[in-house]
Amino acid sequence: MSAVHHIAFLKFKPGTPEVKAAEIISELGRLPRLIGGIxxxxxxxxxxxxxxxxxxxxxxxxxxxxxxxxxxxxxxxxHLAFERLALPHVAAVAVVDYSPE
Structure with a gap:
């Protein structure tokens, strides 16, 4: 099986408090401990x-x-809970997945 690299770019909405952005980043960092296969x-x-x-x-x-x-x-x-937390504060997101050749 080939590994999959998942790359995402985030843009927070203007006015998103720094503390909320930090919470979102912290929660994202927890996902590898909660979800197998990462x-x-x-x-x-x-x-x-x-x-x-x-x-x-x-x-x-x-x-x-x-x-x-x-x-x-x-x-x-x-992951779905993370999306519910983050998406109200995200103005844009771009995601690219690829398997190295």
Whole structure:
């Protein structure tokens, strides 16, 4: 089985309190401990000097053991609860999944 790299870019809504953004990031960081099949996870604020982030403020990467593990994550109750917490405060999100060639 081939690993799946899941990359997401987030843009918080204007006026989202820093404490709420920090809570969302913290809850996202808990998901690998709650959901099986995630090999690796990282998150961070954009710090690129290129100015090509198109307004996205944060990015995160999850590496799943397989496409089946990614698919299970997408419908897992912990992921769905995270979405209910985060999405009201997110202005935009972009997601790309790929398996390294």
């Amino acid at each position: 090999r690796d996870f990282s998150i961070g604020a954009n710090n690129s000097p290129q100015g090509l982030n198109q307004g996205y403020t944060h990015a995160f990467t999850m590496i799943f053991e397989s496409a089946a593990a990614r698919d299970a994550y997408l419908v897992h109750p912990a």
